[in-house]
Amino acid sequence: MTWGSYAALVALGAFHGLNPAMGWLFAVARGMQERSRAVLLRSLPPIAAGHLASVAIVAAIISATRSVVAANVVGIAGGVLLVGFGLWRLLSDRHFRWAGMRLSAAQLAGWSFLMSSAHGAGLMLLPVLATTPVPVTHAGHAMSGSPAGALTGLAAAGVHTIAMFTVMAACALLVYEFLGVKILRRAWFNVDRLWAGVLVAAGALTIALTT
Amino acid sequence: MTRWTPDPTFYPSPSDAAGAPAEKLAYVAAFDRAAEQPDAIAVIDTDPASAGYGTVVGWTDLPHTGDELHHFGWNACSSALCPTAPHPHVERRYLIVPGLRSSRIYVLDTKDDPRNPRLVKEIPAAELAAKADYSRPHTIHCGPDGIYVSALGAGQGGDGPGGIAILDHQTFDVRGQWEADRGDQHLAYDFWWHLTQDVLVTSEWGTPDMIEDGIVPELLLGREYGHRIHFWDLAKRTLVQTVDLGDQYQMTLELRPAHDPTASHGFLGVVISVEDLSASIWVWHRSGGGFEVRKVIDIPAEPADPALLPPALQPFGAVPPLVTDIDLSVDDKYLYVSCWGTGELRRYDVSDPFHPIFLDSVHLGGIVRRTPHPAFPDERLAGGPQMVEVSRDGERVYVTNSLYGSWDDQFYPDGVGAWLAKVDVTDTTFTLDERFFPHGDEFRGRRVHQTRLQGGDASSDSYCFPS
Numbered sequence: 001m002t003w004g005s006y007a008a009l010v011a012l013g014a015f016h017g018l019n020p021a022m023g024w025l026f027a028v029a030r031g032m033q034e035r036s037r038a039v040l041l042r043s044l045p046p047i048a049a050g051h052l053a054s055v056a057i058v059a060a061i062i063s064a065t066r067s068v069v070a071a072n073v074v075g076i077a078g079g080v081l082l083v084g085f086g087l088w089r090l091l092s093d094r095h096f097r098w099a100g101m102r103l104s105a106a107q108l109a110g111w112s113f114l115m116s117s118a119h120g121a122g123l124m125l126l127p128v129l130a131t132t133p134v135p136v137t138h139a140g141h142a143m144s145g146s147p148a149g150a151l152t153g154l155a156a157a158g159v160h161t162i163a164m165f166t167v168m169a170a171c172a173l174l175v176y177e178f179l180g181v182k183i184l185r186r187a188w189f190n191v192d193r194l195w196a197g198v199l200v201a202a203g204a205l206t207i208a209l210t211t
Numbered sequence: 212m213t214r215w216t217p218d219p220t221f222y223p224s225p226s227d228a229a230g231a232p233a234e235k236l237a238y239v240a241a242f243d244r245a246a247e248q249p250d251a252i253a254v255i256d257t258d259p260a261s262a263g264y265g266t267v268v269g270w271t272d273l274p275h276t277g278d279e280l281h282h283f284g285w286n287a288c289s290s291a292l293c294p295t296a297p298h299p300h301v302e303r304r305y306l307i308v309p310g311l312r313s314s315r316i317y318v319l320d321t322k323d324d325p326r327n328p329r330l331v332k333e334i335p336a337a338e339l340a341a342k343a344d345y346s347r348p349h350t351i352h353c354g355p356d357g358i359y360v361s362a363l364g365a366g367q368g369g370d371g372p373g374g375i376a377i378l379d380h381q382t383f384d385v386r387g388q389w390e391a392d393r394g395d396q397h398l399a400y401d402f403w404w405h406l407t408q409d410v411l412v413t414s415e416w417g418t419p420d421m422i423e424d425g426i427v428p429e430l431l432l433g434r435e436y437g438h439r440i441h442f443w444d445l446a447k448r449t450l451v452q453t454v455d456l457g458d459q460y461q462m463t464l465e466l467r468p469a470h471d472p473t474a475s476h477g478f479l480g481v482v483i484s485v486e487d488l489s490a491s492i493w494v495w496h497r498s499g500g501g502f503e504v505r506k507v508i509d510i511p512a513e514p515a516d517p518a519l520l521p522p523a524l525q526p527f528g529a530v531p532p533l534v535t536d537i538d539l540s541v542d543d544k545y546l547y548v549s550c551w552g553t554g555e556l557r558r559y560d561v562s563d564p565f566h567p568i569f570l571d572s573v574h575l576g577g578i579v580r581r582t583p584h585p586a587f588p589d590e591r592l593a594g595g596p597q598m599v600e601v602s603r604d605g606e607r608v609y610v611t612n613s614l615y616g617s618w619d620d621q622f623y624p625d626g627v628g629a630w631l632a633k634v635d636v637t638d639t640t641f642t643l644d645e646r647f648f649p650h651g652d653e654f655r656g657r658r659v660h661q662t663r664l665q666g667g668d669a670s671s672d673s674y675c676f677p678s
Binding site for chain 1: 213215216217218219221222223227292293294295297299300402405407408409445446447472473479673677
């Protein structure tokens with residue numbers, strides 16, 4: 001991982017943290033409902049954890065497979081297909097499965113996991129992860145690269161999530177303490193469209209960097 | 212297609228919504244009782260500065276006859292800002308219009324020409340029956356990411372259970388039945404929710420067989436119309452608690468939860484008590500782990516000369532108030548109560564929901580009174596204030612006069628007519644607007660049922676953020 005890679009991961013984390021739909025708005029709503037900053041603050045870690053889990057799965061898979069593509073491509077592709085299908089099954093009904101506002105910390109993390117996964121949060125890290133050289137302990141022993149690669153991926157997800165958490169917390173506190181939710185009506189531009197644009201750009205960049 | 216910025220008619224909190232600009236147009240469901248002409252959405256100019264103020268300025272005929280349009284609603288509203296599934300960039304542009312008698316649901320687009328909404332989709336009765344096993348769609352509410360439609364009957368035949376169907380908020384496809392476990396709930400009518408508390412409330416009228424040919428005296432005196440309300444887990448879609456008001460209270464109809472998302476009370480209108488023909492208003496509120504329901508307003512029947520009464524009421528020698536609709540202002544301060552039988556629209560101060568204070572009222576129509584509108588003092592009016600709609604800022608209240616085709620005919624056998632009146636409201640005054648009274652031929656032979664206001668109103672939106 002280069003400094004440039006880490007900078008990119010932090011920037012993407014900040015972008016995810018900025019998106020009200022990724023969780024800070026939920027934290028604000030819970031805080032306002034209970035009229036308690038503590039409730040707001042307590043909501044943030046589970047949301048970050050859910051996001052981390054979603055991103056880490058993708059990051060670990062990408063980083064691990066880079067060094068063992070030939071050996072594992074079938075297994076990984078099948079796994080991804082299964083995970084994808086499972087998520088689609090889950091999310092195709094998402095509107096009513098996750099409609100609740102009164103969630104426990106674990107449920108909140110689950111909500112965040114689904115929200116991040118559905119939006120392809122982890123995939124957005126593809127250009128950084130796919131182009132990062134993987135440390136190989138024994139040259140020529142492809143399999144030994146796998147866990148190390150996965151660890152790189154997890155580190156990347158961690159850096160990304162810390163950035164996400166920081167920005168998310170800052171947004172939540174700023175809106176809760178000073179701005180008020182009225183700001184949403186003016187400032188909430190359509191992040192989903194920008195998000196889709198960033199995903200496409202990330203895909204293009206990955207192709208450009210790996211060919 | 213989604214927007215780049217949130218729909219400007221979405222508000223995070225009720226106090227923000229109360230500061231909304233005044234509506235320029237009102238949409239009114241108009242139906243032909245004879246089912247010879249198509250039902251329609253009539254569009255009324257509500258801009259006092261406009262030359263067309265108080266008149267019908269647009270009209271959209273529907274393609275079929277015999278629908279009997281009822282409580283239509285918006286595809287999206289302020290609940291799209293709710294954080295569980297935020298969709299702030301969808302638009303409030305489609306009216307979802309159910310035909311209570313035909314079981315069809317229409318989708319009308321108001322965006323390109325707000326004065327002449329355009330039909331863009333029709334959901335046939337067969338689709339509603341096949342996918343959700345419901346018929347007789349009645350009330351629409353825009354949820355955070357779906358459209359909820361209450362229905363009075365089961366998919367086939369004239370019996371229940373009625374319940375709630377879900378429409379996709381982008382394609383308007385019927386997604387299915389909302390209930391995961393309904394327990395013994397069978398009768399359906401209205402529903403709304405405490406969105407931030409994962410609570411949904413439903414009320415009871417009757418199955419299609421019990422209502423479609425008019426009120427059935429044996430069922431009423433046999434105390435068989437709905438007299439319960441139900442509390443559901445909105446997230447799990449299961450029935451959690453049922454409260455029975457007592458079987459003398461017949462027809463627990465309109466539900467109006469507080470708009471304040473931190474409040475957990477709401478108001479319920481009951482049409483009639485078979486013991487003394489009175490109507491009543493009840494409050495539900497949290498108590499311990501569940502809900503309790505308490506009567507807070509009684510409106511007595513008024514003695515009347517039997518000769519002036521329709522046959523159904525002659526044995527009683529009295530006019531029941533028949534509270535058929537209620538509406539709560541967005542600031543949760545005023546409750547408006549329609550007395551369709553006596554022809555009165557009442558206003559209560561419900562700042563303390565358990566101790567409502569009667570403030571004032573206006574009279575229009577009524578089974579015996581037949582009070583004329585001040586702008587047309589020589590026209591004795593039939594019907595009474597029925598569906599009530601309150602503007603977001605709380606300064607204007609609109610009332611239409613038809614209840615339900617076959618019931619209109621029973622209580623107003625010489626014809627119910629068609630009129631839409633507007634009441635101007637301040638904290639101290641409550642007066643009919645003499646410039647605003649579209650009625651009679653302006654509605655082209657249709658009866659008028661429900662009003663929706665451009666940009667939203669007091670009974671369309673729900674909010675996830677407190678003021």
